[in-house]
Amino acid sequence: MTEVTAGSLPGEPAVLRPESLPGEPAVLQPIRKEYIWGTEDWMLSWLHEGLEACPLLIKIIRAREALSVQVHPDNAFAREAEHKSGKTEMWYVLDCEPGAYLYYGLKHRITEEEFRKRIRNQSILEICRRVPVKKGDVFYIPAGVLHAIGAGITVAEIQQSSDVTYRVYDYNRENARHERRELHIDKAALVTGFMPPLAGHHPMGPRVQKNGYSRTLLVQCSYFVVQLYEIEENLEGNTRESFLSLLILEGEGTFAGGGKRFRLCAGMSLWLPRGMDSFQIEGHIRMLASAPGMTET
Numbered sequence: 001m002t003e004v005t006a007g008s009l010p011g012e013p014a015v016l017r018p019e020s021l022p023g024e025p026a027v028l029q030p031i032r033k034e035y036i037w038g039t040e041d042w043m044l045s046w047l048h049e050g051l052e053a054c055p056l057l058i059k060i061i062r063a064r065e066a067l068s069v070q071v072h073p074d075n076a077f078a079r080e081a082e083h084k085s086g087k088t089e090m091w092y093v094l095d096c097e098p099g100a101y102l103y104y105g106l107k108h109r110i111t112e113e114e115f116r117k118r119i120r121n122q123s124i125l126e127i128c129r130r131v132p133v134k135k136g137d138v139f140y141i142p143a144g145v146l147h148a149i150g151a152g153i154t155v156a157e158i159q160q161s162s163d164v165t166y167r168v169y170d171y172n173r174e175n176a177r178h179e180r181r182e183l184h185i186d187k188a189a190l191v192t193g194f195m196p197p198l199a200g201h202h203p204m205g206p207r208v209q210k211n212g213y214s215r216t217l218l219v220q221c222s223y224f225v226v227q228l229y230e231i232e233e234n235l236e237g238n239t240r241e242s243f244l245s246l247l248i249l250e251g252e253g254t255f256a257g258g259g260k261r262f263r264l265c266a267g268m269s270l271w272l273p274r275g276m277d278s279f280q281i282e283g284h285i286r287m288l289a290s291a292p293g294m295t296e297t
Contacts, residue, residue: 025258025276028269030060036173036181038064043269044245044290046161051271055085055292056224057161058245058269060094060154067149068181069103069124069169073191074143078164081187086143089159090219090226092288093137094249097152103128105145105197112189119185124169131201138218139201144193156247158290160223166191203228223293231285239276245290246270253283 028048030041044058045051061067072078072087079085107129110118118124128146133153141147146168149155166184174180205217212233218226229235231253237244246255248268255262255270257279262270264285272279 023273025255025260025262025273025279026271027262028271030267030269036065036175037067038062043247044271048271054243055161056245056290057157057159058247058290059157059159061091061149061157062154063149063151065173066151066171068167068171069128069146069148070165070167071146071188071192072141072143072162072166073164073187077191078162082164084164085160085162087160087162087164088143088221088223089141089157090224091137091139091141091149091155091157092218092226092228093133093135093139093153093155095135095154096133099132100150100152101130101132102139102150102153103146103148104131104139104141104201105129105147106194108196110194112194115192115194116185116189119168119183119188122169122172129196133201137201138203140199140204140219140221142197142199142221144191145197146192156249156288158219158224158226158288218288221293224290225293226288226290229285229287229289231281231283231287234280234282236278236280238278239272239274241274242291243274244272245288246272247288247290249286249288251283251285253281253285256280 028044030043031045031047033040033042039062041060043060044056046054075086107127110127118127166188167181168183168185168188170181172180203216203218204220207214207216213229213231213235216228218228248264248266250266253264255264258276264283
């Protein structure tokens with residue numbers, strides 16, 4: 001088996017190009033996107049050739065400034081209004097500056113009339129839940145929950161493969177042409193749930209210790225299942241039921257499976273296609289493993 005590393009190998013690329021996907025394991029190259037507030041690295045996306053129909057989008061978001069206060073529609077609304085999928089997502093906090101916070105849902109129930117009024121008079125933040133964050137926090141954000149990542153926060157975001165976003169507040173920021181980004185008040189009012197979110201910002205399952213590794217269920221919903229693996233020695237797995245995305249957060253090790261062998265290090269994104277009877281990971285590694293859920297229509 002050929003070993004592929006994060007460094008250069010004579011006569012071969014440092015990482016596999018996605019042209020061979022989705023039929024074999026591969027390392028995906030991050031796709032960097034620059035925004036007025038910071039950057040996103042798309043680690044698994046429709047922009048990776050061969051993965052155009054992948055139902056998940058996985059990003060590393062680095063917020064230099066706060067992102068806009070926004071909301072996403074569910075599948076039914078998005079298909080009718082945008083001819084796209086809806087967007088449910090989750091965040092796993094990778095790092096944050098001291099005192100960092102984000103906005104997660106509403107403090108209390110409000111009416112649509114109050115929602116629209118607060119957008120117009122720019123007081124919407126007064127009724128948003130401001131939540132201090134720390135490394136390792138987990139946020140589940142179903143469609144309809146108002147939210148915003150704050151300044152100085154880095155998260156891994158796992159979401160439905162969709163870019164439908166309705167902004168309601170953007171801090172009056174202007175781009176280089178002195179233009180403000182569009183707000184989407186009418187559509188946001190139609191899709192926002194005017195109640196506080198039911199979910200908290202903790203893993204949905206306990207940490208389970210196994211032989212050689214531990215596993216923690218972070219989020220499980222209709223669209224994705226995300227687990228945190230902390231490998232102390234080794235892990236054996238398979239992809240008989242669905243594909244798997246592995247995002248290496250910390251540590252080093254090796255992957256072997258599907259006729260491939262990769263050296264692993266922090267910042268790598270692995271695509272494992274459905275149908276692998278077995279794979280092995282050895283080393284000391286913290287990683288997120290994401291798989292599709294039982295998708296709702």
